[in-house]
Amino acid sequence: MAEKIVKVGLAGFGTVGCGVAKLIAEDADAIAAKTGLRLELACVVDIDTKSARPVKLPDGILTDELDRLLDDDTIQIGVEAIGGTDAAKQVQLKMLEAGKDVVTANKAVLAEYGNELYRAAQQNGRCIAFEASCAGGIPIISAIRTGLAANNITAMYGIVNGTCNYILSNMTAKNERFCEALAEAQKKGYAEADPTLDISGGDSAHKLAILASIAFGYEITLDDIFVEGIESISKDDLCYGGEMGYCLKLLAIGEKDEQDKVSLRVHPSFIAKDGALARVGGPFNAISIFGSAVGQVTYYGRGAGMMPTASAVVADIIDVALGNSATTFSHLHLRPRNEVESLIEKIDNIISRFYIRIMCKDQPGVIAQWSKILADHQISISGALQHEGIGPENTVPVVIATHPTRQKNITAALEDMERLDVIGGKPVCIRIVDIPEDKESA
């Protein structure tokens, strides 16, 4: 079979860029045999052309001039692997204007400027492929856009940040404090020197914005997403939650109700220990999606790392070169903001179960006081836990799990509780998420 040569220009020669260059160099023959496409890296642009990298490029293709990539009309596909938002956006726009299709692993720029970039691509008759932007090696974007195309997607629950999952897994398994687990994650390369974007939930929110927009077909912005990070999680709560049958994950959640209202949130979530996502350990990612026809489908794999991400980028390069991405992309229709804005559920209105820990003074009448507050706010208790023995400042931890209630009821109840003399400090509150496991009697 005659091979079709596909020239690729790469902007950004960091971890992802190196992975892409390595994969193209090593697997070009195998890819050509399977697909008939011979991928050739024609130009690599980075401001740093000096540092040593773990991959050897063909002579003369590394440059610090973006124009060399843009002006080369033989380059059909531009890979944006710069990261960040503003510079990345400019590079993508320039690539599109120069008539190149864009492949990117950059969730931040898509979450921030995706709607604008998608429009620019459509105006230029080009496409943007972004499989690598969410959950690295798991082909989740194509699963939603093609495999589940016949489904009304009603919910998704994802562990999409490996750093947080690594930290929470270690806090649970080794009874470590947050700062200890974070330090270990940094030592092993699973967390950045500045881990803010990961541990704040921001990175998960970026991915949720992308996934929710294609799953629900809405123009989503980051402001639609409620975000709470894992920075203040105490190992005590992991223990108490564990006793109640839960493990803690940072979940990205998208839910759509029958009136097409969408709830989007990223927060620490207690989930049942025997559920599909509970066993996702260490730096792995997993996403459960619920479709009207298909029921529950769960995807599990490496969410980050040089080669898993490169795998997704090169898969996109192939898809773009085959012409499939252009077709799929031109059929990407998102409900515009003016329709979507009234369809985003505010966090106050979401219904959830809650884990609450209060530090109660060890004296008569305490239960009567806090239980009255819950009753006043129509909050029903599904479980409670109080171990014998006295804690700091003559208090004992009391842990409560609630039945489903609205967030605003809990918020009001917690404020009332905090004012009680018999309770020390601020109550701890963590959402319990009952992922509706699609399970048949086994």
Next chain:
Amino acid sequence: MAEKIVKVGLAGFGTVGCGVAKLIAEDADAIAAKTGLRLELACVVDIDTKSARPVKLPDGILTDELDRLLDDDTIQIGVEAIGGTDAAKQVQLKMLEAGKDVVTANKAVLAEYGNELYRAAQQNGRCIAFEASCAGGIPIISAIRTGLAANNITAMYGIVNGTCNYILSNMTAKNERFCEALAEAQKKGYAEADPTLDISGGDSAHKLAILASIAFGYEITLDDIFVEGIESISKDDLCYGGEMGYCLKLLAIGEKDEQDKVSLRVHPSFIAKDGALARVGGPFNAISIFGSAVGQVTYYGRGAGMMPTASAVVADIIDVALGNSATTFSHLHLRPRNEVESLIEKIDNIISRFYIRIMCKDQPGVIAQWSKILADHQISISGALQHEGIGPENTVPVVIATHPTRQKNITAALEDMERLDVIGGKPVCIRIVDIPEDKESA
């Protein structure tokens, strides 16, 4: 946006056909909004046009004449939902000759005649899309063909038959015998009246043939696959295996070594209880794939059922209508039989661990005798189990787990053991499969 009308002809109006008709009827608007394609069911062919079905068709489109579908040039896509092999093959060939692309959920016909059908499609400039043929609602075919396209796939381990998984799950959970669990599966609709194709492993082999051919890029035939069913599994062995830390699954296994030699097999497999596939219960399916760049990716969902299968069929209809299937299909290059034949590993040569149960007479010197046989065949023991107490005919069950060894060594050792006076009956032998979990320290 202007909608493109896509006329679909459906051959076979049984369970899958009804699901497809239902999904098109109910979701046409949503699909049009998402994709710009308006699916219209233009003709439904079945020899039975009288029986009541759970879906209402537009007037006048149900017929028992295939020619009405074939001769209608407005019908672009033919769905073959007849099942079986020979008639289904003829229908697919006629659809291709009539210039229609084919979508099918029929694994049997593809496993038996796939290479011939793919060639016929390519000769007619048409495509065959078959996402629904394997693992129903899990979009595994597109994951392998597009999402993992940049990977050298080295192994796959799948639970791809819901009937067997339901039976084995119930035997384990309820301590039931095979025939009891089978009867319950039949009562609940998870097993056919004649369950042979499922419980013999034949259905899993069909799916493995399809998955392995696209994952490894080889023209595979059913004869390449070693198949062993679950009919003779005893609940005792599920207990003993359980005590050793294993649960039993019917696995479809494809492995490729560094010399491109491929081992393909379907057999009952003891797998570690804490692995990703171990928790797949009831009628669910799951597949773990290992790619050179991506590591381990696992997909989990409903493997069968009217709507999950219909979901995959309609996804294929959309993909065909968008033109993506044609592109992907025309780039499907399988290594031809003359190259592949020497690359299929014979079952005798595969290396595995084994679970062996022998019924030993309760007398001195028995261990010395069977252990000498294992030693003579260079088989090393990794674990053993003998409970106190006497079983039938004054024998006691002795359970052994081996270190990795070649199948032919085990076969020879079992033959020698069977000849021992101190062992009653035929030894039971079940493979232990160590799925190489891609796990980082958590």
